[in-house]
Amino acid sequence: MDRMTSRIILPLLAACLLAACSPAGPVGNAAVPQPAKSVDVERYLGRWFELGRYENGFERGCEAVTAEYSLRPDGLVKVLNTCNAGGVDGRERVAVGRAKIVPGSGNAKLRVSFFGPFLGDYWILDHAPDYAWSIVGEPSGRYLWILTRSPTPSEPVRKKLESRARSLGYDVTMLRWTHH
Template sequence: MKQSTALKIATGVAAAAIGGFFVYSRATRPPVINPAVPEPAKPVELTRYLGKWFELARHENRFQKGLDAVTADYALEPDGRIRIANAGRQGGAQGEYSYAEGHAIVADEATNAKLKVSFFGPLYTGDYWVLDHGDDYEWSIVGEPGGRYCWLLHRDPRPAPAVVEALLKRVEALGYDRWALRITRQG
């Protein structure tokens, strides 16, 4: 009888913790900056997408709050998953180093433009859509179907201002509020 009561209490505590995490994660999501996220503009050749990217801008979010000098490095694992290594520095290029590693799987094999990404194990995954990219994979605009997240990536940490402006206009053409994006200082 006591074991049954302990099991009920443990189950209740676990349910409350999971529920609390769910409420917290829902409450701390950024606002929607694109109520009508488009489908990806073109397919993605994964081998060309792999490698190092520099973040030019993003819609600020809790897991990157205050980070600058942000990079994302994608590599194909032997099991077919994509390893993601994100790094940045808190408050500027000389700030405290931050690193997160995750994995992605292709969610849409017809285009390879939609991935499922996880930094917290298989129980929590997020959508990662390559909404558009340069023909030579020199730039990429990434979002997700909820319209709360947007990243502007480039192979060069400091492309010419005219290039950045053209990419911000493309972000706008995809339906995002470009003024809601935070420009990332690359140092």
């Protein structure tokens, strides 16, 4: 690596590492529960629409957020996240990652990576019997996502999912509802 490259790349890598290790914001659930039930991976695959989330740096400014899960040839799960980043150009942001199912978790816990060796927890805390909705968190309680198969579920469904998140210990006043 030449001197110019190392002056640019190394500080950038250090900043990314520090950002990954720093708190992501207020904790919305100090005692995240274990996932409520096992997950049938085949039924979980496909497109999900983000109904609501705890705001976070990597989704700041995003609307029309979707996540699409598919099996990769190596047995991992491909994660394709997209959002409309707004602005006058309505530019789309795309992030591609991979997820590994945590053994012994009933397929409800995954380790996800969008950037090299850095892994994050993805816990499917609860889901509808027909996989019409899912509530996703992780052990720190800083992140929460409410996902649905429809971009605009009915108001009673939204209220039900908000109530379910509250019953899981989440501060639902911190939810940011996503526009589709």
